[in-house]
Amino acid sequence: MVFSKRFFSLSVISCLSFFSLNSLSAQVLLTNQILDLRSESSFGKDIHKWSFKPGDSPRITETAEDDVFLDEDSGEIKAHIFSYAQPTLEESVRTGWISGFQIQTGWDKVTDGDGELYYPDFSKYMEKYKGYGWYRTEIIVTKEDIQNKFKSKNLTVRLGQISQADAVYWNGKFIGGTGLHLDTDTDVQLDDKSLYSDKIRFYRIPYHLLKVDEPNVLAVRVYAKYPLSPGLSHDKFYVSSNKYSERAEYWNDFKKIFVIVLTLLLGSFYLYWQFLFRNEEHATIYFALGSIFMALNTLFQSQIIYSILNDGFLIKKIEYVTWIALVHFLFNFIVRFAHVRNGWIKLTNRYIDAAGLVSALIVIFAPNLFFLSKFFFYWSFVTILLGASLFYIIFLGRKVPSMGTVSFGFFAFIMLMLNDVFVEMQWEWYPSHTFVKDYAFAAFTVSVALSIVKNMIDSRLLVEKQKEEKDRLSRYFSPAVMETIVTDKIKLGGEEKDIATLFSDIVGFTTFAEKNPPGVVLDHLNTIFESLSDLIFHYSATLDKFIGDAIMAFWGAPKQTELDAYHAIACAVDMQKRMVEINQELGLEPGTFRLRIGVNYGEAIVGNIGSVKRMDYTVIGDAVNTAARLESHGIPGKVAVSEAAFLAAGGETYIEYEDTKELTLKGKSEPVKVYFVTKVHPRT
Incomplete structure (x- = not known):
């Protein structure tokens, strides 16, 4: 995740209580159309029961099974079946499962009944279990669900963000995977490009595998190479009709495309407006560049990019680089918009720009995902001062026309980013599990657009006022x-x-x-x-x-x-x-x-x-x-x-x-x- 977003948190922590109330609505699902699989209670409803077992599953090889793959070494077609994925667990693999495990929290954050962490040291977990773990749950789909809730037997299981790879089994049959595949052998160490921590998974449930009015077993094989919210964590987990899931996918893509188009259009419009009336105003250039990099950042956070690039590590690098650029262009925009770029602010601005360039180069040449994430973690703390200084700069430029509108948009930007920081940190006291980063810069961009409209209105009123003054003067002068x-x-x-x-x-x-x-x-x-x-x-x-x-x-x-x-x-x-x-x-x-x-x-x-x-x-x-x-x-x-x-x-x-x-x-x-x-x- 984008750890750099944390630099905002200390600046507005006093507003958290208000925002947390608003975030409650973010986790509401349309439960009349889906079967919620989350492991936390929502508004008094019963939690969904999950079990977790560390480590990978032993294999079962049966040539009669439908799930087969080509063994390139022997040239034979073999079945590749995992014991933990079977509908009924054999006696030998029943022990060691932890019941009531929370799927919306990384396994390194879950505590037992005494409040102790199950797996506090990821390095020891990695050494012992090679980064693998399994989740299981039973799902009962009734005839009433088919008739009234789903209105179809063609169903899809949606799994939110999984760190960092997964393979999903329904009633013992492989129905899809991201990073992990049907033929991925036990304890295989994946390379970084096969890790997709931010990808949302939609897996269709084969019609013939669905049991009605009986327990269906959903088993998820997960792999985490680094201590980055390992396991099933964040966002929504549910079963829905294919039609509903397609709408959800389209809606996710639409939100991203909407933000991309909106930021580009408003950035271009603002650039046109400023060049048309204030050719000396450099804030326009920085806002336009910020809009471009926000559009790129949104693109590389979207599900669309995964159909274009098959490299999760590269996607994450570009996402972080665009975020660094966005932060620095945003800082330069506000500094110039507030007309306070002088003295120590100007000197500090130069150092910040240089630091941003160095940070982007470090991200580009990062050796692995863990180094990249750690660097962003520390980089985010350095930029806390940057976020605090922006509030000070806004205060200095408070008399600039439309600064109030821009300030409101910047505040909304911070609050939405702050939600994602808290979701990412998985704090128990924070109720939301939904990211709203899609709307953050869009909110800021809209506020800037409103400032443009306000400037246009003010300019028109000024022109009309000047016209009235000319009319009055024309009565006294030639x-x-x-x-x-x-x-x-x-x-x-x-x-x-x-x-x-x-x-x-x-x-x-x-x-x-x-x-x-x-x-x-x-x-x-x-x-x-x-x-x-x-x-x-x-x-x-x-x-x-x-x-x-x-x-x-x-x-x-x-x-x-x-x-x-x-x-x-x-x-x-x-x-x-x-x-x-x-x-x-x-x-x-x-x-x-x-x-x-x-x-x-x-x-x-x-x-x-x-x-x-x-x-x-x-x-x-x-x-x-x-x-x-x-x-x-x-x-x-x-x-x-x-x-x-x-x-x-x-x-x-x-x-x-x-x-x-x-x-x-x-x-x-x-x-x-x-x-x-x-x-x-x-x-x-």
Whole structure:
């Protein structure tokens, strides 16, 4: 078994009492469809009686028997019958059997009536009995069982995990074996590749061997080369219909395949999600690699692998290597996910990674299964500190988004692993005999997937919030300025640029305000500003501010183009046209509201002006003042454009005007030539 899982136990021992209650349900069997063969009571039901005898059985050779094999040395076909497997034991082999032996506990863990271990020293057992032992029990299958429970006489006996090889006999006939075969001679020492401690056995009972309403003798020959839960131990032992056992096999395979597919899909999805939004986040890589090795680990713990590889030792090596990789990738994932990889944690992380690489190499070159298991036993104690440190790291990263969800999954992962540790250790006070490791990493992976979903939801809410903020900002700033604010590129200061500036003022609005209630005045002003603002934004301008009933806008910042002056003049001409439409929409007499507009082009300072706590994105300078003066000296309903703006917009090629004037403006030593523009021609 995977002894490395024990490194979690000390970290969460305080939670054991709660989990042990939940584990009770793990040993519940569908007793209405099977005949339970376990030797421990379940919820008040009677225990199933088993007997055990150490050592191998003497052989009986009878040519008339059906169980035969080819003796390659003599070239003869001989029967190979064991005395201990016979339905009725001869007088010579009746003694030495221990009754009431527990099959769910390795024979080195079973005690007698005085609480003393029967076989405390495995090495002495191995020396005396060569690692062999026999189990026997009587099973009565009634007609009622056939009709109501099994609904068939085609039955299968399911034996849970047997350490480390077995051969099974029903009423004296060989019906199957794993590691041991019909022709495996007495006291033969198997090599490590023939040991399958984790394989679940399903053996069909031949139809003609089944006795109804009579005792059926089930005898199991077991072999244990190493002190690794020797004998019949762990999991479920029962008789069922072939159909039920097939479903059980399919279900076991399905669970493994489900975990494999789930871990691969969620790992790939998480990798895609992180690469899509956080390319610098290395936690994604470690989670994806952890998912891959978890899938491999699950595969090599499944019954599927035994149909692919016929080497139990190799299977166990690969299982342990993938587990080491999984543990280290999990550690790296949480460290990076919690964003605490610095200082001593970073240095420790390097040593842990190096230790993991060395551990994997030791596993690969392990000489035998016992060395491999012992190494993992000690390696697991070293990694206890690793498990404890993960809780500390989770605590340090508790403020990281979705860390709570990941922490819950990690906790579930530990609790499920802890169940398997206790089952493996065969502690009498622990009620469960069922492994749930199939669901451990799946639970953690699902929690990480939930964190992804949570991040997606949070990201969507953040996007919606940003959109709402943009919508609010768009009411105060132009799109260009709004993007600058949202992208956090604001800093105090400015720069010199060629700017096209537009000033407009509503003529007749002051008189209208004197004659109408404030509410009507404000409603009309907002209607005018909303319509003109849309037009200004349409021409990609920065709407600087509203000054009473005046508007200030400029082109050339934050983005500058060669068409800034042209767009300013085109916008001004359309504003005059729009003002005529606004009077009609408001139901006012033509000419009630008119615009004076002044446009200038020249060098100005643009940027964030004011203080750190309160600033305006605006333009200042002589060119701006000139535009304001042009507006104030302009003619209602006309667009006054300076010569500089006129020429920058393309001159007479694109701009039509009805008149020009020389205006003397305040602050100007020389008159300014002004064009009163009436039309703008299209320009690419």
